[in-house]
Amino acid sequence: MPIHDQGYRRYGGSKAPLGQGWTVIARAGIRAMFAKRAFLGLLLLAWLPFFVRAVQFYAAANLPQAAVLAPTPDTFRQFLDQQATFVFFVTVYCGAGLIANDRRANALQIYLSKPLTRAEYVFGKLAILATFLLLVTWVPGIVLLIVQMSFAGNFTFLRNNLFLFPAITVFTFVEVLLVAMTMLALSSLSNSSRYVGILYAGVIFFSSAVYGVLYAVTRSTMFSWISFPANLEQLGNVIFRQPPRYDTPWPVSLFMIVLVIALSGVILERRVRGVEVVA
Amino acid sequence: MNASAPVVGAEHLSKWYGQVIGLNDVTLSVPPGITGLLGPNGAGKSTFMKLITGQLKPSKGSVTVLGEPIWGNPALYFRIGFCPEQDAFYERMTGLEWVTALARLNGLSESDAAATARRGLEMVDLLDAADKKIGAYSKGMRQRVKMAQALAHEPQLLILDEPLSGMDPIMRRKTIRMIKEWGRAGKSIIVSSHILHEIESMTANILLINQGRILAEGNVHQIRDLIDEHPHTVYIKADQTRALARAFLAHDDVLSLRFEDQAVVVQTGRPDAFYARLTDLAASGELGAIHEVTSPDDNLQAVFQYLVKT
Numbered sequence: 001m002p003i004h005d006q007g008y009r010r011y012g013g014s015k016a017p018l019g020q021g022w023t024v025i026a027r028a029g030i031r032a033m034f035a036k037r038a039f040l041g042l043l044l045l046a047w048l049p050f051f052v053r054a055v056q057f058y059a060a061a062n063l064p065q066a067a068v069l070a071p072t073p074d075t076f077r078q079f080l081d082q083q084a085t086f087v088f089f090v091t092v093y094c095g096a097g098l099i100a101n102d103r104r105a106n107a108l109q110i111y112l113s114k115p116l117t118r119a120e121y122v123f124g125k126l127a128i129l130a131t132f133l134l135l136v137t138w139v140p141g142i143v144l145l146i147v148q149m150s151f152a153g154n155f156t157f158l159r160n161n162l163f164l165f166p167a168i169t170v171f172t173f174v175e176v177l178l179v180a181m182t183m184l185a186l187s188s189l190s191n192s193s194r195y196v197g198i199l200y201a202g203v204i205f206f207s208s209a210v211y212g213v214l215y216a217v218t219r220s221t222m223f224s225w226i227s228f229p230a231n232l233e234q235l236g237n238v239i240f241r242q243p244p245r246y247d248t249p250w251p252v253s254l255f256m257i258v259l260v261i262a263l264s265g266v267i268l269e270r271r272v273r274g275v276e277v278v279a
Numbered sequence: 280m281n282a283s284a285p286v287v288g289a290e291h292l293s294k295w296y297g298q299v300i301g302l303n304d305v306t307l308s309v310p311p312g313i314t315g316l317l318g319p320n321g322a323g324k325s326t327f328m329k330l331i332t333g334q335l336k337p338s339k340g341s342v343t344v345l346g347e348p349i350w351g352n353p354a355l356y357f358r359i360g361f362c363p364e365q366d367a368f369y370e371r372m373t374g375l376e377w378v379t380a381l382a383r384l385n386g387l388s389e390s391d392a393a394a395t396a397r398r399g400l401e402m403v404d405l406l407d408a409a410d411k412k413i414g415a416y417s418k419g420m421r422q423r424v425k426m427a428q429a430l431a432h433e434p435q436l437l438i439l440d441e442p443l444s445g446m447d448p449i450m451r452r453k454t455i456r457m458i459k460e461w462g463r464a465g466k467s468i469i470v471s472s473h474i475l476h477e478i479e480s481m482t483a484n485i486l487l488i489n490q491g492r493i494l495a496e497g498n499v500h501q502i503r504d505l506i507d508e509h510p511h512t513v514y515i516k517a518d519q520t521r522a523l524a525r526a527f528l529a530h531d532d533v534l535s536l537r538f539e540d541q542a543v544v545v546q547t548g549r550p551d552a553f554y555a556r557l558t559d560l561a562a563s564g565e566l567g568a569i570h571e572v573t574s575p576d577d578n579l580q581a582v583f584q585y586l587v588k589t
Contacts, residue, residue, distance in 0.1 A: 110367040
């Protein structure tokens with residue numbers, strides 16, 4: 001009878017090289033979110049406008065009486081506008097706890113004592129939120145374009161509006177980057193995901209409210225750069241070759257977006273540390 | 280890396296927190312094996328731990344771990360295991376899930392990570408509770424699951440920050456035995472504590488730290504030799520304490536003397552000579568029976584107290 005060695009056996013398998021830690025963070029986070037039924041419900045709900053638009057495209061392509069419903073580039077712009085509501089809820093639900101929960105659990109100290117850089121950690125967290133945000137913006141936007149071609153049975157619309165694919169891609173990626181970076185920065189400021197959610201809503205609504213008051217006083221949309229959503233809308237219209245919605249020059253809106261992303265990066269750089277240093 | 284090369288080296292290492300100094304111009308080298316880092320709260324132990332785990336950037340000087348600079352060198356973490364003092368859990372995760380997730384960060388595939396995590400939990404005697412939620416763990420179990428994540432990926436160097444805190448005496452003894460076994464198995468271990476006898480029971484190689492400075496490093500007995508100029512206290516329980524006291528006072532190495540119950544407590548400047556005479560006295564029986572001779576100085580606590588006073 002063979003006698004097996006019962007002693008400790010060293011791990012002989014391979015190890016992933018440095019730089020892939022973010023995939024572990026991202027995968028774990030995505031899996032954790034998919035395990036939540038309420039979140040799945042929210043994702044399904046976020047796809048409802050897509051189905052409505054699909055029906056619209058079908059009717060426009062197949063029913064002569066519904067020709068007025070034929071899609072234009074603005075249809076896609078409007079669709080992404082509608083998705084902004086779901087972007088807000090997905091961001092709050094999925095993003096608020098991304099760093100705050102790790103801070104509350106003191107997990108950062110342990111994570112960052114593993115072969116994982118701070119940048120990889122942030123990138124992993126960003127990938128989680130970006131995945132879900134793209135799932136409710138870019139993915140339905142592109143699928144809608146494909147659906148339009150399928151129902152129309154030709155490429156005429158796409159050929160006449162070739163800019164739509166890059167426009168959907170650029171706009172949704174800018175939107176996702178802005179929203180995700182802002183939420184991650186806010187999430188790194190607190191240990192409470194609930195507080196972070198409120199803070200994020202506050203940033204959105206407060207900036208819009210301030211702009212609303214200024215508009216009411218001046219009757220001018222020149223101050224739209226103050227509003228977080230208005231900057232995105234202004235840039236979106238430019239990307240989709242639509243007339244601008246506000247008097248603010250679009251480079252100013254773009255500058256504000258870049259500024260918020262940069263500021264979020266600075267906050268994350270200072271807040272995502274294994275050890276909090278209070279000098 | 281050379282087997283006898285220091286596992287941690289520091290050159291004029293300093294760390295300031297604004298106006299407050301956490302570590303002050305520390306130069307040292309930690310040899311392979313088990314090394315105890317001792318010091319009271321606020322001594323700079325945690326700062327030192329954070330510097331050698333690369334979580335803090337030195338304000339001045341340099342620190343190398345396993346021959347490489349640790350700051351900004353995450354690749355080195357493949358070879359290091361760190362068990363922090365603070366709890367760092369998701370209470371809703373099971374011990375196995377938590378250790379597996381952290382093993383994944385060490386570059387292991389999903390299936391390898393799960394197997395490695397099981398091995399780690401087995402090593403800290405926690406396999407039975409592997410599938411329980413961490414929220415239901417006792418303080419001692421939490422300490423052990425933290426140790427499991429630190430050693431699951433088989434690091435060359437284990438850094439354990441107050442690993443015994445919160446453990447019951449039996450678990451404490453088991454853990455000390457475990458740490459000694461890892462040391463014997465060739466791992467280098469740096470373990471911090473403010474409880475001196477715990478460290479003393481793990482290793483004779485210590486670093487004493489206080490007010491951000493290393494007070495002494497090396498073998499505890501060598502450190503004791505360094506402080507020979509300090510009086511050595513001997514507690515003698517005997518039948519005729521007054522007669523003994525008279526005999527002791529005839530020699531100039533006895534610096535002070537006091538009585539306690541059935542005992543006389545002597546402070547001597549030359550412990551070797553004093554013990555030699557005491558042995559002779561006990562053997563002759565001239566001054567009655569000597570029941571007990573102990574030295575409060577014969578432990579790490581006394582060494583530490585002496586050094587802190589200087």
